[in-house]
Amino acid sequence: MNCSGAGPKMKMDPLLHQDKKPDWIKVRLPSNPVFWDTKDLVKDLKLVTVCEEAQCPNRWECWSHGTATFMIAGEKCTRACGFCAVKTAKPDALEDDEPMRVAEATSRMNLKHVVITAVARDDLKDGGAEHFQRTIETVRMQNPEIIIEVLVPDFNDRDWALKMVMDARPHIFNHNLETVERLTPIVRSRAKYWRSLAVLKKAKAMANGNVATKSGLMLGLGEKEHEVLEAMDHLRDHDVTVLTLGQYLRPTPRHLPVLEYIHPDTFAKYKEIALEKGFRHVASGPLVRSSYHAADFKPELDVIDSINTDLAKTSIETLPGSIPLLKKVVTKKTGI
DSSP states (O other), rough: OOOOSSSSOSSSSSGOOOOOOOOOOOOOOOOOOHHHHHHHHHHHOOOHHHHHTTTTHHHHHHHHHOOOOOESSSSESOOOOOTTSSSSSSOOOOOOHHHHHHHHHHHHHOOSSSEEEEOOOSSSSTTHHHHHHHHHHHHHHHHHHOOOEEOOOOOOOHHHHHHHHHHHHEEEEOOOOOOTTTTHHHSSSSOOHHHHHHHHHHHHHTTTSEEEEEEEEEEEEOOOOOHHHHHHHHHTTTTEEEHHHHHHEOSSSTSSOOOOOOOOOHHHHHHHHHHHHHHHHEEEOOOTTTEEEEEEHHHHGGTTTHHHHHHHHTOOOTTSSSSSSSSOOOEEEEOO
16 A cells, blocks of 8 residues: 555556547636635535545536535545545544534535545544444434435445445445456555445345445546446446446546547447446536536435435434534544
């Protein structure tokens, strides 16, 4: 593991990189004042967003609409994936009040849909699962009507840790496959292709089917069309119903090279094929990312009634105002 923060160990020839971006790779600069309001809010509550940490090309657009994906459990990852801009280093202790700060942000932003993700925390026995659980439950108590989507690491395939997240009953469970089977050892650090598929299927089973499962692939890393279609089949075989397909963009010269810029027509073709294979919702395009327009698909409509019924049975408090709004942000650090 690389803990220097200097980037992942290169596993592809950097000379393969296609430096010149095509015309269809265009990122808008911020102009909407809501973008700056969101940026100030995130700073005020001392939160981390994957929008900034992963250098998402859509952060200007999403923040201008007052939406964000919150990254809990710190900004230092224990893995060094070849595609990811998040810093690899020894993580800090968990912040005990972070779930409340995330809940506060969802209230101030009047969110109807929130995405909660995290770095990989292999230094923790539960991989950060309890922190996910607390954040989900706190957000729901503060905002009973909100749709909660989680984008999680694999928790090293510890079923008991995964169950902690699923017991909190997120509406949408997202774990990215990231790439095709052949490229997984090159692209992903420690993660395993079939383990990720197993995590997705087990998450669905732990919720008795009452959760929408979602995954995503990056294209342009040298994958072949038949491999992309095979990955789609594997995801469907593991009960995944929501798929995102986007172009890999190299965050720094230390990261994996872009071998190909996939044409928008190819993304459109993949979307048609994915829908034919049985995916309920598909987002496919050069700038699509895991959380891009996440609230637009509404896959939770199939499961929301069952989740609410189950929550009522377990007596989880969902009354408005059950947690007071923060008056002052206090950072208290704890470890597991």
